[in-house]
Amino acid sequence: MELRTRALETILTEKGYVDAAALDSIVQAYESKIGPRNGAQVVAKAWSDPAFKQALLADASKAVGTLGHVSRVGDHLVAVENTPQRHNMVVCTLCSCYPWEVLGLPPVWYKAAPYRSRAVKDPRGVLADFGVSLPTDTEIRVWDSTAETRFLVLPMRPEGTEGWSEAQLAEIVTRDSMIGTGFPTTPGAPS
Numbered sequence: 096m097e098l099r100t101r102a103l104e105t106i107l108t109e110k111g112y113v114d115a116a117a118l119d120s121i122v123q124a125y126e127s128k129i130g131p132r133n134g135a136q137v138v139a140k141a142w143s144d145p146a147f148k149q150a151l152l153a154d155a156s157k158a159v160g161t162l163g164h165v166s167r168v169g170d171h172l173v174a175v176e177n178t179p180q181r182h183n184m185v186v187c188t189l190c191s192c193y194p195w196e197v198l199g200l201p202p203v204w205y206k207a208a209p210y211r212s213r214a215v216k217d218p219r220g221v222l223a224d225f226g227v228s229l230p231t232d233t234e235i236r237v238w239d240s241t242a243e244t245r246f247l248v249l250p251m252r253p254e255g256t257e258g259w260s261e262a263q264l265a266e267i268v269t270r271d272s273m274i275g276t277g278f279p280t281t282p283g284a285p286s
């Protein structure tokens with residue numbers, strides 16, 4: 096599929112129907128601007144505003160909709176909260192279902208067979224590959240996305256961020272922290 100897509104893109108580019116640079120900038124926009132930045136705003140707001148957090152955990156589609164991020168790829172967005180007792184991690188074992196409106200395009204590894212199969216069999220091992228280690232008594236809950244239901248991880252707010260504005264908080268929310276394969280950036284550490 097990847098080769099076919101690349102071949103098609105090459106032909107369309109050679110014939111002058113599409114502009115490769117424009118395609119790159121669209122992909123980049125989804126990866127770095129439109130997608131994960133929206134999710135980071137949602138997380139930062141949930142960290143700052145208890146009423147919004149409650150609404151997000153009760154009905155994430157509705158809560159995210161109030162911020163203007165409207166889903167075009169599925170019906171139900173579910174927010175799952177990380178706590179010291181439970182770490183959440185998201186996968187789509189069947190294909191690559193992913194909450195585009197809050198996270199943008201899925202990363203290549205999310206779509207790859209090794210992640211999709213290992214995330215359910217050996218979540219702790221997969222997290223170790225991402226450099227994420229959790230206390231042994233922290234439960235890991237793996238959520239399997241579908242075309243209808245997609246998940247957003249609400250990471251724990253890092254210590255040392257007391258009094259921060261939502262904009263400051265959003266800066267430290269990484270894409271991977273919202274998939275459950277990473278943490279927010281540590282305050283003060285180089286990004």
Ligand SMILES: [Co+2]
Pocket residue numbers: 187188189190191192193240241242
């Ligand atoms: Co899928």
